[in-house]
Structures are given as structure tokens and as C-alpha cells.
Amino acid sequence: MWQSSVCAQQARAAEFTxxxxxxxxxxxxxxxxxxxVAPGIAGVLDQAIRYWRFAPVQRNGKGVPVHTFITARLDVLPAAGGKLDLKVSYLRQGPKTSLFKARPSYPPEAMRTRLQGLVLLLGTLPAHGNAVVSLAKCAERDCNLLRHSVVDxxxxGTWTPETIDGQPVSAQARAFVTFRLIPVTAVTHKPLAQEAGITHEERALLHQYGFTDNDVRAGVNQLVLSSVLKPLMVRPVVMHLGPDDHS
Incomplete structure (x- = not known):
């Protein structure tokens, strides 16, 4: 990430689970x-994550170990004198899933008919078996194409559950996805898919099912998974590297 002197002057960031x-x-x-993940980066993440603390999990009044997946953001920041600052920030913990990297496709038929809207989904990622959808709802009517895309x-998606004392546990999921189009362009002569803000009706639907304004501001596509752990102390960790450490 920082082998050359040119790259060392540029701020970079990446997420790791x-x-x-x-x-x-x-x-x-x-x-x-x-x-x-390169060994050097894995070592940085290991050092930082070990500073963080979570509320102990108990079963039958006794504390038990948990295996989870922690997602952190690593920022590489240039500092004075040719040095680098590495900042590791907590993002979330819970089961590991491909759902954060993939996103629902915009159905071609929906694009052709200029169907737009927001889909809210509630579901379960069980310890064993297939994902279960308990609710898929839109603020607008006649949004079956969009709803089917989100359900699909x-x-x-694939996932690896958390475990409590070696036993896998299920997770609850809340998600919303927006589908928006921008006007036809002179270059493509067709509508283009674009993420955009939400309407008052869509915001009211999200509030009804537990999403906050902070969730909405964070992005137009959001996935929230439950976890057996609750963070207690997860402040960002900053490490300083001198010019000879850039390798």
C-alpha cells in the first residue's frame, strides 16, 4: 500500500473483515x-483490533467465548517528515456475508418502464439452512420487479454465522435498497441506473421498521445484521510509521 514515495503522499483507505x-x-x-490480505496489513489489523472490548456473552450465568467477524476501515494517511499514520476504525461485527459486497440488480424491465422506488426487507440468516425473508415491502405500489430483485x-447471499461457545447462531437482517434512474443522456440514449435520495413516504416506511435518519444519511442502500456481541470500547487506533517502515 505504501511502497513508493509517490504513493506515500496519498491518502488511501480500505475495508477488511x-x-x-x-x-x-x-x-x-x-x-x-x-x-x-498481505501479512503486514493483517498484523496492523490484529494489533488494533486487540485493543477493542465487547460486552461479555453469558450462558447459564457463565461467560463464554464468541467467534465473530469484525469489519474495520484502514486509512493510510501521509504525515510530516515522510511518515505515515495508519488509522484503524471499527465499523461493525457479526456474521460474515457476501451481501455487503454484492447488491441487487436493477431489473431491465423495470428500467425500460422507468419503475423506481425503495424496497425494505426483513429476514433471517439462520445458523443452518437457507436465508428466510419475513417481509419485503415498498412505499410505492406495483413494485414487484424491484421487490423480487431484493429478495433474490x-x-x-452466502454467510458464515457467529458462534457462541462453538455453537453457530442465527442473525436477524434489516435492509433497504433504492432504485433510481437519471434522465436519458445524449451518449447512451437510454436511462441509467443511479442511487439517489429517498422520498418522505419512503423515509416514513424506514422509520416504521427501525431505521433512523443516521441510517438514511449513511447511504441509500443499507444492510444491518444483528450480532451476539455489543461493543464497549472500539475507539479508532492510530499507529505511526517512520520513513524506514514503509514496507
Whole structure:
């Protein structure tokens, strides 16, 4: 990420999801990055994540270990004197899923008929078996094409559940996806898919099912998964590198 002097002057950022064991006291005792993550970056993430603390999980009045997946953002920031600051920020924890990387497709027929709208989905990622959709709802009428796209996205996602004392547990999911079009352009002569803001009716629907204005401001497509853990101390961790450490 920072091998050349030119790159060292540029700020960069990336998100990483790391497997983690949280012990009965709520401390992170082990992390495991994906095989594609460079060892140096995996080491930085490991050092930072071990500073974070979570509320202990108990069963039958006794603290038990949890295996979860922690998603963190790594910012590489140029500093004075050719140095670098590495900032690791907590984003979330819970089951690992492909749903955060993929997104529902805009159905071609919906684009042709200029169908737009927001779809809200509630569902379950079980410890075993297939994903279950309990609700898929739109603020507008006649949105079956959009609703089916979101349901298909959710049901075809993959996930690895959290475990409590070695036993996998299910997770609840809340999601909303917006479908918007921009006007026909002189270059393409066809409508283009574009993410955009939401209407008052759509905002009211999201509030009805537990989404806040902060969720709405964070982006027009949001997925929230439940977790057996609650963060207690997850402040950003900053590390400083000198010029000789850029490798």
C-alpha cells in the first residue's frame, strides 16, 4: 500500500473483515484475516483490533467465548517528515456475508418502464439452512420487479454465522435498497441506473421498521445484521510509521 514515495503522499483507505475470537471477558484474543490480505496489513489489523472490548456473552450465568467477524476501515494517511499514520476504525461485527459486497440488480424491465422506488426487507440468516425473508415491502405500489430483485439478492447471499461457545447462531437482517434512474443522456440514449435520495413516504416506511435518519444519511442502500456481541470500547487506533517502515 505504501511502497513508493509517490504513493506515500496519498491518502488511501480500505475495508477488511477479520475473523476474531472474543473471550469470556469480552477481550479479543485472536484474529484471522482472509488469505488474500498481505501479512503486514493483517498484523496492523490484529494489533488494533486487540485493543477493542465487547460486552461479555453469558450462558447459564457463565461467560463464554464468541467467534465473530469484525469489519474495520484502514486509512493510510501521509504525515510530516515522510511518515505515515495508519488509522484503524471499527465499523461493525457479526456474521460474515457476501451481501455487503454484492447488491441487487436493477431489473431491465423495470428500467425500460422507468419503475423506481425503495424496497425494505426483513429476514433471517439462520445458523443452518437457507436465508428466510419475513417481509419485503415498498412505499410505492406495483413494485414487484424491484421487490423480487431484493429478495433474490438476499436469498442467494452466502454467510458464515457467529458462534457462541462453538455453537453457530442465527442473525436477524434489516435492509433497504433504492432504485433510481437519471434522465436519458445524449451518449447512451437510454436511462441509467443511479442511487439517489429517498422520498418522505419512503423515509416514513424506514422509520416504521427501525431505521433512523443516521441510517438514511449513511447511504441509500443499507444492510444491518444483528450480532451476539455489543461493543464497549472500539475507539479508532492510530499507529505511526517512520520513513524506514514503509514496507
Amino acid at each position: 477479520v475473523g476474531a475470537i472474543v473471550n469470556a471477558q469480552g477481550a479479543v484474543t485472536k484474529t484471522e484475516a482472509e488469505p488474500s 439478492w438476499f436469498q442467494h
